[in-house]
Amino acid sequence: MILSEPKPFEEITGYLEGEKSVFILGCNGCAQSSGSGGPVQVAEMKGKLEGAGKKVTGTKVIDFLCEKALVKSGLRGRVDEVAAADSILVMTCGIGVQAVAAAVNRVCHPACNTVNLGGSRGEWRGSERCQECGQCLLDYTGGICPLTACTKSLVSGACGGASNGKCELSPDKDCGWELIFNRLKAKNQLARLKVFINPLDHSKLMARPEMLATSRYALEQSDQEGR
Amino acid sequence: MSLKSKLESGKFAITCEVGPLKGTDITEVEEAAALLKDKVDAANVTDQQSSVMRLGSLATSGILINKGLEPIYQMTCRDRNRIALQSDLLSAWVMGIRNVLALTGDLPALGDHPAAKPVYDLDSVTLLHAIGRLNAGFDIAGNELKGKPAFFAGAVVKVDSDTEASMELQIAKLERKVAAGAKFIQTQAVYSADSFGKFMKRVAKLKVPVLAGVIPLKSAGMARFMNKNVSGVLVPEELIEKMADAEDKTATGIQICADLIKKLKPLCQGVHIMAIGWEKKVPSIIQAAGL
Numbered sequence: 001m002i003l004s005e006p007k008p009f010e011e012i013t014g015y016l017e018g019e020k021s022v023f024i025l026g027c028n029g030c031a032q033s034s035g036s037g038g039p040v041q042v043a044e045m046k047g048k049l050e051g052a053g054k055k056v057t058g059t060k061v062i063d064f065l066c067e068k069a070l071v072k073s074g075l076r077g078r079v080d081e082v083a084a085a086d087s088i089l090v091m092t093c094g095i096g097v098q099a100v101a102a103a104v105n106r107v108c109h110p111a112c113n114t115v116n117l118g119g120s121r122g123e124w125r126g127s128e129r130c131q132e133c134g135q136c137l138l139d140y141t142g143g144i145c146p147l148t149a150c151t152k153s154l155v156s157g158a159c160g161g162a163s164n165g166k167c168e169l170s171p172d173k174d175c176g177w178e179l180i181f182n183r184l185k186a187k188n189q190l191a192r193l194k195v196f197i198n199p200l201d202h203s204k205l206m207a208r209p210e211m212l213a214t215s216r217y218a219l220e221q222s223d224q225e226g227r
Numbered sequence: 228m229s230l231k232s233k234l235e236s237g238k239f240a241i242t243c244e245v246g247p248l249k250g251t252d253i254t255e256v257e258e259a260a261a262l263l264k265d266k267v268d269a270a271n272v273t274d275q276q277s278s279v280m281r282l283g284s285l286a287t288s289g290i291l292i293n294k295g296l297e298p299i300y301q302m303t304c305r306d307r308n309r310i311a312l313q314s315d316l317l318s319a320w321v322m323g324i325r326n327v328l329a330l331t332g333d334l335p336a337l338g339d340h341p342a343a344k345p346v347y348d349l350d351s352v353t354l355l356h357a358i359g360r361l362n363a364g365f366d367i368a369g370n371e372l373k374g375k376p377a378f379f380a381g382a383v384v385k386v387d388s389d390t391e392a393s394m395e396l397q398i399a400k401l402e403r404k405v406a407a408g409a410k411f412i413q414t415q416a417v418y419s420a421d422s423f424g425k426f427m428k429r430v431a432k433l434k435v436p437v438l439a440g441v442i443p444l445k446s447a448g449m450a451r452f453m454n455k456n457v458s459g460v461l462v463p464e465e466l467i468e469k470m471a472d473a474e475d476k477t478a479t480g481i482q483i484c485a486d487l488i489k490k491l492k493p494l495c496q497g498v499h500i501m502a503i504g505w506e507k508k509v510p511s512i513i514q515a516a517g518l
Contacts, residue, residue, distance in 0.1 A: 151334060152345065156352035157400035159331045160385040160415060162393055163458045169336055178392040185392075193399040196406065199309060199353045199367070 001122050002030045004037065004093040004112035012089065013052055015109040019086035022054055022109075023078075025071075025100060026061035027092035036112045037061075037091030045091060045111065057085040065096030068103040075104065082106060119148045134204030140192050142183030147200075149176025155197040230269040230297060230326055231379040234411055234436040240497030241518060242299060242413065242438055243509050244271045245291065247282035256287055259506040260294035266510045269297040269326060271413070271499070275306065278338025285315055285322070292323045299381065300324045303332025308348040313357055313366055320376035328381045328413065329354040329404075352403045355380055359408035382409035385459035386417045386426045386440075398429060405433045413499040415459040416442040418466060420490035427494050438497035443484035443505055443512060447471035481508060485515030492516075 016022060024042050032038030039061045046056045058081030062074035075082060082088065087107035090097045094114040101108040119129035129148035137155060138145060147153040151169050158177035161168035165178045184190050233240045245259050263270060270291060274284040288298035300319050302312065316327065331351045335343040349357060357367045364375040382404040388394035401412065412435055417423045423439060430437065442460075444450050447470040450462040466483055473479035488498050498518075502509050 152331065152347045152350070154331065154347065154350045156350045156403055158393065158396040159351075160383070160397070161333070161458050163389060165390050165392065168458060169334055175393070177396055178390060181392040181396050190395075190399075193396070194402060194406075196352070196356070196403065199349050202348065 001033060002093040002095065003115040003117055004031055004034045005115055006036050006041070006091075007111055007113055009048060012109065012111055013049075016049075016054060016087070016089070020055055021057050021085045022049060023057050023082050023085035023088045023106075024049075024059040025065065025088055025090045025092075026059070027063075027065040027096050028061055029064045029066070029092075029096075031065070031092035031096065031112065032061075034093075034112075037096075041091060045089070049089075057081045065090065065092045066099050068099050071100055071103040119145075131205070133200065135201055137197060140195055140197060141180045142187060142189060142192070144176065144180045144183055146176060146180065149174075149179055151176070153200075155200060157193065228268070229379075230299070231410075233268050234496060237496070239492065239518070240269075240436070240438060241267045241500070241513060242269050242271060242497065243267045243500045243502060243506065244273060245287065245296075245298075245506065246273045246276055246503075247284065247287040249279070249281045251282065253282070253287075253290055256282075256290055257294055260291050260296040262507060263509060264294060264296040266513055267296075267500075268497075269299050271299040271301055271328060274301040274303045274330070274332070275338070276333075278305065278333045278335045278340070278343075280338070280340055285319055285324075288319065288324050289322050297326070298324055299326040299328050301328045301330060302354065303330045304347050304349045304351065304354055305332030305335065306343075306346055308346055309357065309367060312349060312354060313361060316358060316361055316376065316378070317372075320378065325377075326379045326381065327358060328383065329358065329409070330383060351382060352400065352407050355382060355404055355407035355409050362408075379410055380408050381411040381413060383413050383415065384430075385415040387415075387419070387422055387459050387461045401430060402433065405435050409435060411435065411497075412437045414438070414440040416440045416453075416457075416501060417491070418460075418462050418487065420487065420494065422461075423491055424494050436496035438499040439488075439491040439495045440499045440501060441484055441487055441491070442501045442503060443508065444470050444480045445505065446476055446480075477508070481511050481515055484512050485517075488512070488516035488518070492518075 024045055026037045026042035042059050042061055046059055049056055058078055060078055062070055064070050087109055089109050089111050090100045091111040097108060097110045119131040131147045133147055146155055151167050162175035165175055167173040167175050184192055230240060272284040272288045275281060284301050288300045291298040329351045335345050358378050358380045360367050361376055362378055364372050384401045385397050388397055417439055447467045450467045453460040454462055500509055500512060
């Protein structure tokens with residue numbers, strides 16, 4: 001899941017300055033779960049924009065705006081409403097905004113900010129996070145990831161900044177390396193702290209070009225083939 | 228005598244700290260260098276201390292060389308990736324810089340540009356490893372250098388910790404730093420010779436010279452501030468009271484620092500005086516400590 005949150009309303013009206021009419025798109029996927037772009041938020045946005053003097057030519061909430069084929073089929077039958085609007089306000093994550101902008105020949109404004117989940121690809125109660133670094137170090141660190149548990153993502157051990165087990169950045173955040181130490185100690189693995197770990201390979205940490213350029217989802221592939 | 232020769236020959240070394248200012252006015256740095264050059268063996272030049280943007284430690288180290296004061300070029304991993312760090316090390320060598328202190332670096336969020344991108348491509352341990360590779364004539368990607376440096380590399384450690392995990396992690400990391408090539412150690416400020424003595428017993432097996440860090444107290448308020456905000460600094464209550472009661476706070480602060488140095492001297496191989504704005508008082512501290 002991708003987490004998004006609403007932008008301040010003033011920022012959105014700033015985007016719409018000079019425009020008279022707008023079509024609002026919401027998403028029944030992550031944006032609905034995030035409470036930033038589901039049917040409820042789309043209806044609220046419609047009221048607020050009309051209150052601000054804009055004409056809303058239509059609204060539509062589609063299942064998964066990240067999927068261009070669904071965007072196109074979802075807007076079938078609403079072509080006139082979209083064409084009558086100066087622009088589309090897209091209430092979803094950055095992927096959805098980009099997909100709509102690519103699929104529909106209309107100015108698209110983002111209504112949300114997409115939140116960095118620190119390596120999370122879903123919402124759950126645990127604190128474990130994976131940054132998809134391509135060079136897993138968990139064997140050396142007691143099964144606690146130093147990239148996501150340590151604010152500085154240090155691989156060689158703690159910095160000197162912690163106070164009473166908390167990170168200097170925030171008293172609410174545990175020092176990741178103290179968690180790692182306590183885990184290693186409990187598992188009688190403190191010798192792991194002596195292992196020299198090479199600097200991270202950032203070519204593996206960054207998404208490969210082919211991952212950035214294409215989607216791995218079957219639906220996307222079928223759309224490509226159908227063109 | 229260079230810092231390296233002094234420590235290798237077993238003589239007690241004195242280092243201090245020069246902090247570049249924000250801007251291009253180097254008057255104070257030059258004054259401090261002129262005043263300190265015959266009093267200390269070398270001076271650390273801080274690298275954007277506390278993540279506050281200032282004149283660089285590379286250029287400032289060059290100024291110290293010109294003024295006849297041996298610099299210890301502090302290098303943090305916060306602002307540069309491995310390409311820039313290695314390149315700056317080569318630049319430092321051709322400028323005549325011989326000592327480097329490898330640090331991870333404070334978080335940008337704590338400084339005056341909190342929106343800056345933190346880098347940490349390397350950290351203090353892997354930076355020491357990189358310095359060792361350069362000294363051997365190679366970069367860390369394995370490419371051969373034409374002409375190689377011979378840096379005297381150092382590292383830091385926190386002596387006093389508030390949790391067992393923090394204490395053990397500091398020692399474990401110090402071992403990693405020495406294994407990666409640290410030839411001298413400067414410590415975070417200490418105020419208790421007892422706890423410093425215990426620390427020294429634990430690290431004796433590493434056989435690396437340790438310079439005990441000291442910060443002269445300017446007031447009781449400063450001591451309380453450090454206790455609250457600076458990780459690893461623990462000023463005992465009796466010293467705070469002594470400062471609060473003192474009529475001449477400057478003289479008392481200098482005397483407390485000098486007395487501490489006298490107690491630390493038999494336990495270690497040098498002292499690192501972090502005067503934090505009191506650079507001009509360093510000669511008085513050294514004199515009062517009988518160094």
